[in-house]
Amino acid sequence: MSETTTPATATPPDRRVSGVSIRLDGVTKRYPGQDRPAVDDVSLEIPAGETVMFVGPSGCGKTTLLKMLNRLIEPTSGRIHLGDEDVTDQDPDRLRRRIGYVIQAGGLFPHMTVGTNVALVPRMLGWDKRRTATRVDELLDLVGLDPAVYRDRYPRELSGGQQQRVGVARALAADPPVLLMDEPFGAVDPVTRLRLQDELLRIQEELGKTIVFVTHDFDEAVKLGDRIVVFDVGARVVQYDTPEAILANPAEEYVADFVGAGATLKQLTLTRVGDVELRQVTTAVVGTDSAQAVAAVRSAGHDFVVVLDERGRPISWPTLAELTRTTTVPAAVDERLPVVDLRSTLNDALDTMLAASQGGVVVTGRREALAGVLMVESVMAAIQRSRAEVAG
Amino acid sequence: MTAATESSSLGAPESVTRRADETTAGAGRGDWRALATQPLLVAVGVLAFVLWRANATLTETEARQLGWTALWTGIREHLLLTVASAVIVLLIAVPLGIALTRRPLRRFSPLISGIANTGQAAPAIGLFVLLATWLGFGFGTTVVALVVYAALPVLRNTMVGIQGVDPRLVEAGRGMGMSAAAVLFRVELPLAVPVVLAGVRTALVLLVGTATLATFIDGGGLGVLINTGITLSLDSLLVSGAVLVALLALAVDWLGRVVEHVARPKGL
Incomplete structure (x- = not known):
């Protein structure tokens, strides 16, 4: 099967393979x-x-x-x-x-902590305690849950999305x-x-x-x-x-x-956010001087700023006017901040914008670090391009 | 199927599962307050009885029947009947309930629940007398009758509790390579514990109440007081017996609740 070509997707052709056919x-x-x-x-x-x-x-x-x-x-x-x-x-x-097995809603056992759930298969395989514990933390980290915070919680205390992440971690536990x-x-x-x-x-x-x-x-x-x-x-x-x-x-x-129908628009599902041009924005780190940030935004000719936390992850995007009213860059997390990943499709990005009633969406890359902002105009341009291609 | 057995076979499990729901709902501070109130009531009841007994003027017959040793013997016999029957019920009904939820035996579960339902639907006194004519009078027969009578809630709740476990969890367990036994002991039974224990508590309370009938087949217990009270028209004996049984039932129920509270798996 190696001669079968895998046309351009978000995944590079030289990626690591640990699976079997x-x-x-x-x-x-x-x-x-x-x-x-x-x-x-x-x-x-x-x-x-x-x-x-x-x-x-x-x-x-x-x-x-x-x-x-x-x-x-x-x-x-x-x-x-x-x-x-x-x-x-x-x-x-x-x-x-x-064989890892993931079902809807994760299928976590409600009477076991997150850590115990993830450790089930390694335990069955007879791994020792230390190796299992290390592996559990590694996996929770992999699925984006802080082990120190979530290891000892019960599934009931987690959101649906978090439970699903634990479900994936549990399935991957014994590699x-x-x-x-x-x-x-x-x-x-x-x-x-x-x-x-x-x-x-x-x-x-x-x-x-x-x-x-x-x-x-x-x-x-x-x-x-x-x-x-x-x-x-x-x-x-x-x-x-x-x-x-x-x-x-x-x-x-x-x-x-x-x-x-609308397979043309389905092309939106094939195009990743990382494939189109992102708008670069001014950023400000939480807790720094607002006046400085305001000056930076003004000199760049922008009208908003993306606020990053200590780890470079976007948490809000106040307008210039909002920022002017503060003395230090606020640490408040905007729960409704529309965020997509570089691997998201344009379809996802458009959905997210519509859901948040915003004309743009913040894009993150590795470790949830800011990659830029995708504006609705760029999505529209991509739609027009793909329609033109289909027509021509 | 006659209408009578039909309704009883529906009615009993309903009341059992409703009790189960009651106890599975919430385990907050309110729960502890309820748990603390009940023993207080029992203590007040016991105190009131002891004060009355110490100060009341009684006839010679009454005094003999209500003597501290006689009372203590009655209570001890009553508890012994209850505990012995409960242990046997647990040993029979829990494994049977588990077995009836396993695939090879699942088709027998309607038959067995039917039998258990009949056991409970039959008038207790009739059951006691019938068994006595067959097995003779005494402690042993009483325990047999009590076991037949109280097996249903435990059997029923064991089955309901296990059947109530989300089948997707069982599939998730099997899907990750747990054996059928491992899924039973690590997933199904722990999750069924609250419902099973609610059934056990129901059975215990039933047992305390029903054990008063032991007196009719020479099984002892607090029923003796009540029965003597009735035959000799001595209200003091009758009421004393009834109050003591009620206090005992409340105390046993409270113990059951405490166990349920402690044994309930965390995270539910």
């Missing part, structure tokens, strides 16, 4: 008393280190197929390989400890080569979902796992997937290709319908 050979699932198999003779190869999205209408068998990968559902016939290993007859409990995700972001609000998607892209960039991700949201599939499998009833593979190729050439009427 998955190969399905004629996998079928029949339930007694049903005429048609839920999954009918599916053969599929998922390359190591790629994110492959399973999309399709509900009841098409995509979730059944996913659950056969870790044998939560036993296939009626067919073989399943992880890397070079046939795992169809392996002890399922042992197999599952090598499994494969991660299965079953509509993981289905239960969180749209803004949180965008954040979690960006986060997953970042984590995947760092780790290079093989990820199989079930979703019914085609935009999510386009955003996160290196490849997308479009399924029809019986888990029939209708099209298996890169998001770009599926958007450009839907294999059948069925796919075109599923991709939806």
Whole structure:
């Protein structure tokens, strides 16, 4: 599969790969008393280190197929390989400890602390206490939760998005080569979902796992997937290709319908915030002298300033007038500050702007540090460009 | 199915689960205040009884029946009946309830709950007498009757508690490689604890009340006082027995609540 090209996505071609390939050979699932198999003779190869999205209408068998990968559902016939290993007859409990599994809302155990939840698989694998504890902190850090703050909390004390992050951390705890995700972001609000998607892209960039991700949201599939499998009833593979190729050439009427009208605008989902020009802005660090900041904003000809905390993360964007009224740069965090990641799509950025009723959005990069501001005009220009391309 | 058994099989679990909800709701400061009030009431009750007993003018029969040793024997017998039956109920009903939620036995759960429902729906006194004609009079028969009578709430709540665990959590557990037993002991049972304990408390209170019937089949306990009071038309005996049983039930209920409070898993 190495000669298959992976067209330009946000992920660089020379990224690290720690995953293994998955190969399905004629996998079928029949339930007694049903005429048609839920999954009918599916053969599929998922390359190591790629994110492959399973999309399709509900009841098409995509979730059944996913659950056969870790044998939560036993296939009626067919073989399943992880890397070079046939795992169809392996002890399922042992197999599952090598495969991360993330479900909606994280599936955290409410009577265990965040730390205990994350430590479950390492404990089962017999890791010693110190190694497990180090790993737990490392993972909480990876998913953007401060271990000192969250390790000893109970899931109930966390927001939906935070619970989902812990769910991802728990699945990654024993460093499994494969991660299965079953509509993981289905239960969180749209803004949180965008954040979690960006986060997953970042984590995947760092780790290079093989990820199989079930979703019914085609935009999510386009955003996160290196490849997308479009399924029809019986888990029939209708099209298996890169998001770009599926958007450009839907294999059948069925796919075109599923991709939806306005596929031109869907191109917005293919363009990342990092691909378009960002506006550079004046910044001020919390607690510094306001007058200085005001002077800097004036000399740059801007009308607002982005306030950064000590770690360089944007926390608010007061106007010049608001800043003039203060003596030191305020430390108040603007909860409604619209923020997207460099890996977010233009679609996400536009959504975020509309949700916040703002004409622009703050863009962050590595470690949530400020990267610039994306104005609505730039998004519009990108839309016009893509329409012109399609028309021409 | 007749209408009578139908309604009883629906009615009992409802009351059981409602009690469960009551106790699972909130564990704040108000809870502790409620927990502190109950023993206070019991203490006041005991004090009032002791003062009355020490100062009342009693006939010779009354004095004999209400003698401190006689009273103490009654209370001890009553507690012994309650505790012995409760222990046996726990040993039978909790494992049975767990087993009935496992896949291979799940199809038997309606049958067994049906039997348990009948046990509770049958009039207790009838149950006592029937068992006595079969097994003979005495302590042993009383315990058997009490066990049959009080098994339902514990069995029911064990099943309801385990069935109430979010199936996605079970799937998450299996999905990360926990064995079925590990999921049961580390996820399902801990999460079911509050509901199971609510059932145990219900059973205990039932047992204290029902154990008063032991007197009819020579099982002892505080029922003796009440029964003697009725037969000899001695209100002092009747009321003393009733008050003591009520205080005992309140005290046992309070103990149950404390255990529920302490044993409830953190984070819920």
